[in-house]
Amino acid sequence: MKIEDCFYIGYITKTKGLKGELQVYFEYEEPEDLVLDSVFAEINGKLVPFFISKHKLQNNNTGNFYFDDIDTIEKAESLIRKKLYLPLSLKPVREDDEFLITDLKGFIVHDETAGELGEIIEIHEYPQQYIAVVPYKFNEVMFPLNDDLIVEIDEENGILRVDLPEGLIDLYIGE
Template structure:
């Protein structure tokens, strides 16, 4: 399991005083109001940043970090991820999973190994699991109870039932 979970990606700067536009990768962008700190994944290291202020603009979260007061100090981090430790992540409901925990899972049907879950597509109604199958190529499976029979995060396995017409 991943120790850190992504909550957003810095998409661009906002103004000249060090604010950034963050594209939220969390189900609840309002959670940024409750966050005190995040980890900026630079690719080489994780920098601990304290959140000074948060506001919202269209689909973005505008974030100001304490101690970063100039556009030049933050501009180099465009495209970089903002992470939180797992213990600071939003608590999940029953049958909910962090996407980071699902990616890479081995997927099985009654017939045996089917493939590997390679991505999760978020749609309006429900999520769709993108499974890379050795036999069928890329298969899209809706994340609904009729299709997803069991998920074991510890063992990194998922059991599915394929609906007619999926493959």
């Protein structure tokens, strides 16, 4: 299996207990939609399959996993910080009308006060929120994507209207 035939779901954060249990942090948005019979771990640039004997998902984008043949803490420790992948054939299909916050990448941001800021070039996902990154006046302006700041999402025209707090943009451009 090659990385280009897979999609990234998260990484192993730490061991739990002495019997090889591992904690996985999911960067995939909805881990409960994934088929988790086996995963591929990236080890030395190659994808190595691991069969899952038991797992339990938590509600904080983590899960606890037991892999076949990983039955000691020593074996488990060798997998810490390894990235995990699933084959593209197992990637959940989104509904046509399903819109995710990450779909805002590429939208043009208009602030109620400052006017057009530019295109969202990145969206960072943190446990508490999503952060949009927009180049503006030769700087990167970052702001949270939450209901308090979003005025309107115009999907048809690719425009995000926001009302950013006074002074936020000035922090980035130094005016």
